[in-house]
Amino acid sequence: MTDPVRIVERIAWRGGRLAPGERAIPEEAAIAFTYNGSSYAVMMATPQDLEDFAVGFSITEGIVASPHAIEQLEVIEQDIGIELRMRLTEPHASAFHERRRYLAGPTGCGLCGIESLDEAMRAPAxxxxxxxxxxxxxxxxxxxxxxxxxxxxxxxxxxxxxxYTPSQGLVAVREDVGRHNALDKLAGALVRRGVSGAEGFAVVTSRLSVEMIQKAAALGIPMLVAVSAPTALAARTAQAAGMTLVAVARHDGFEIFTHPQRIKEERTLHVVAG
Known part of the structure; x- marks a missing residue:
């Protein structure tokens, strides 16, 4: 499998002078999703955790509702990229062929295989x-x-x-050059382990757009935490879905945008001596 990190030579200008050296940079590869022999999407992504990516993407994009609908998954590495070749069970295979599309998406594309505004603006779970x-x-x-x-x-x-769950801490972590890809890989890791999204919350190191809410809602995740601010549409979608949206989360605190009832401040009981 392609190494997700590559060491390259570079020249840095610091302190008023040029100096040679090396830098570790992430690899990026074309990842093709195919179902029952038909292409669906081509994503630019980090070539690691690809089984998680295949399963998570399939679920968050609404192609299947469960990993059990994927009866076969192969990771085929080629000179020009990597194919995630999946075979769906019925009736999922027939349903897929009704909506099949050929699509080349940019890094982190979040609206793949979408044919209408209704699909793009689908109500989250x-x-x-x-x-x-x-x-x-x-x-x-x-x-x-x-x-x-x-x-x-x-x-x-x-x-x-x-x-993250309060009882176990971080259950799984996934990384990618694309923010949607990282979330899809996390989704795949959870469902393949049989972890319910309702047990904890997700944390992402990116901004929050509407498709991030839709993907998290597909797993039943009750709270999404991000280091950056959400878009207005993301906040409205989270409100409608019943999801708690926490953003601008940094070392000094965070901001709650929707459904604050899920966050309860721990209070210390002070006893005054008589």
């Missing part, structure tokens, strides 16, 4: 309101994600997506 988190959970998740972004530590050029 409704999120159950039966879980609570503390502010400290969010801060711990942010700190843990930063320390576990191995590829970004080497390159400073990739996005990360992680899933």
């Amino acid at each position: 409704s999120i159950a309101d039966n879980v609570m988190f503390a502010p400290q959970d969010i801060m711990r998740a942010l700190a843990a994600l930063e320390s576990q972004q191995v590829l970004n530590a080497q390159t400073r050029a990739v996005h990360g997506a992680a899933f």
Whole structure:
């Protein structure tokens, strides 16, 4: 498999002078998704965790509802890119052929195989309101994600997506040059392990656009945390889905944009001596 990191020579100008050296940079490859012999999308992505990518993308894009609908998955490496070759069970195979398209998407494309505005603006799944988190959970998740972004530590050029539960901490972390790709890979990792999205929340190191909300909602994730601000449409979509949207999450705190009832501040009981 192609190495996700490449060491290249470069010349740096610092301190008023030029000096030769090396830099680790992330690899980027064309990744083709094919179902039952038909092409669906070509994405530019980091060539690692590709099984997770295939399963997560298939679920978050609505091609299948469960990994069990994919009866076969092959990762075929070619000179010009990598093919994620999947075979779907019925009736999913027939349903796919009704909507098949050929599409070449840019890095991190989030609206793949979309044929209409109705599909692009599809209503997200409704999120159950039966879980609570503390502010400290969010801060711990942010700190843990930063320390576990191995590829970004080497390159400073990739996005990360992680899933956190209060009882287990970070359950999974995935990285990619595309923010949607990182979230898709995380989705695949969770469903392949049988982890329910309702058990915790997701953290991403990118901005939040509407398709990020739609992808998280497809897994039933009740809260999405991001280091950057959301778009207005993302906030409206999260509100309608019942998802708690936390953004501008940094070392000094965060901002809650929708459904704040899931976050309960821990209060210390002060006893005054008589």
